[in-house]
Amino acid sequence: MDLWAAPSEYDAQDGAEKITPRMCSMVGDLGLEHFSFIVLKSAQDDLTPLAHTLFTSYPKEWVDRYTRHKYWDVDPVTDLGHRSIRPFFWGHGPFLRAFAKKQRVVFDEADAFDIRYGLTIPIRGAQGELSVFTVVSSRKAHLEEVMQGATGRVYSAAVDTHELALKELAKQRWRAQNAVELSEREKECLSWTLEGKTAGEIATILGISTSTINQHASSAAGKLGSLNKHHAAVQALRLKLIQ
Known part of the structure; x- marks a missing residue:
């Protein structure tokens, strides 16, 4: 399948405020449970806190806990996202063996919210920007089955979300400079x-x-x-x- 042949989930006039509703619609259509997106590295002069670049359908209680403890610093998914250039599946079991105990704790706590298995796509920009886009299911086999037929759609959504988020960050920088x-x-x-x-x-x-x-x-x-x-x-x- 041509990854770039998949139609965009977004309309041409969409801004960052459309990310969460559009991606919630997509994962619902695919029979998955959640999506998550965060910019791990943006432009050099960007001062936006990492938490402000997080778009997700995760339960609010988990999002609050994740941001309060800055779990992106130890989360195995963001850790591997920094190092990987390829999409990767993650979840409990063998995936966690390579990570420290304090990193595995993130998965243990997420499990309480049925956040168990996911596919994460690292997206890199021309200026060294890095984001990770994730779709999630509580069932590993179901996630793998869905992705067999939806790879192009999900990858295109990840790239488009990355672009929208970076445009929003650029607007915020401009406003900060002029304010x-x-x-x-x-x-x-x-x-x-x-x-x-x-x-x-x-x-x-x-x-x-x-x-x-x-x-x-x-x-x-x-x-x-x-x-x-x-x-x-x-x-x-x-x-x-x-x-």
Whole structure:
């Protein structure tokens, strides 16, 4: 079968808000139970939290637990997704033997929600982006049987979902770049912070007090939603607000 011959699940005007309903419709049509998609690596200047790139039909209780504990850092599926260029089946049994105990715990907990077997398709973009698209069934044999006749459809859905999600992330970056305005002093403080200068050293360079430097740095961090001035400096650089 020509994988690219499968019709798209999406309409030309669809945006990221259509991902979950469209994919829920597809897995229901195929007799499967869930889908899941997450961007594991996006553009270099993207600051979007990983949890915000997750689209799924999993039960809310499991999604909340998964994101709260940042299970994507240890999940065997995302682990292999980083390393694999081919689609792969996963589930309990032999698949888990290669993974550490703390990784297998993710599967043990997911089992309570009937999330037992899946097919995951890693999708890589031209700029090094990486996402994983997954369809799930509680029955291994059923999943394998369905995929024998739906490989092209599911693969096309994975690629189209990846494209829609990346377009949404690009829009979010654009909005972030155009929503934040730093004063010249704030930019100077962050630029020198990025160079490794302390507040006292920056004060000497700019000829103003250390307390004023700290005020400017704190103000910039607030505008950027940063944890501290060092985090703000990195964010401002990625958003091209400073050089």
